[in-house]
Amino acid sequence: MNKDQGVSFANIGWSGWIGSITGINEEMLAISEIGVSYPDETFGRESRRGVPFTFILRDVLQFDSHLDESMSRMQDSERTCNLILGVGDGKITPSDDGEVIPFHAVQYSHSVANI
Numbered sequence: 001m002n003k004d005q006g007v008s009f010a011n012i013g014w015s016g017w018i019g020s021i022t023g024i025n026e027e028m029l030a031i032s033e034i035g036v037s038y039p040d041e042t043f044g045r046e047s048r049r050g051v052p053f054t055f056i057l058r059d060v061l062q063f064d065s066h067l068d069e070s071m072s073r074m075q076d077s078e079r080t081c082n083l084i085l086g087v088g089d090g091k092i093t094p095s096d097d098g099e100v101i102p103f104h105a106v107q108y109s110h111s112v113a114n115i
Contacts, residue, residue, distance in 0.1 A: 006061075006062035007025050007062065007065070008026045009023055009024065009025035009061040009062055018058070019057065020058040020060075020061055021054060021057065023058075023061050024061070025064075027065040027066075027091070028090030028091050029060065029066075029067070029070060029088070029089055030087070031057045031060055032086040033057065034083065035083060036083055036084060039082040043107065043111070043112065044109050044110065045111050046080065046082055046109055046110050047080055047110035049078070049080070049110075050079050052080060053085065056074060056077050060073055067088075067089040071115055074108065075113040075115075078110075079110050080109075081109065082108070082109045083108045084108065085106045085108050086104070086105050087104055088102055
């Protein structure tokens with residue numbers, strides 16, 4: 001595959017769906033999302049301007065190879081609504097002392113992307 005087009009990935013969704021809500025790529029990154037029904041003040045504000053989260057998650061699957069890349073993508077993107085997003089990296093082995101963590105959850109809104 002042409003590296004400019006990204007890596008192979010499985011997008012779990014619906015027929016014709018071009019965004020992602022869950023999936024895995026050949027670099028062993030997996031993504032997930034969950035909505036936030038009752039966000040507290042730590043989420044900050046929402047906005048309808050920005051990149052839909054389903055496209056950001058798809059870009060993680062298509063273009064990212066490491067957990068740090070996906071966290072940078074989420075933090076650097078123009079975000080929209082309140083969610084909790086998750087990314088796991090199957091290449092990372094948890095350490096006995098808990099220093100290395102193969103999964104990150106992100107408190108995600110227009111205002112914040114807290115890992």
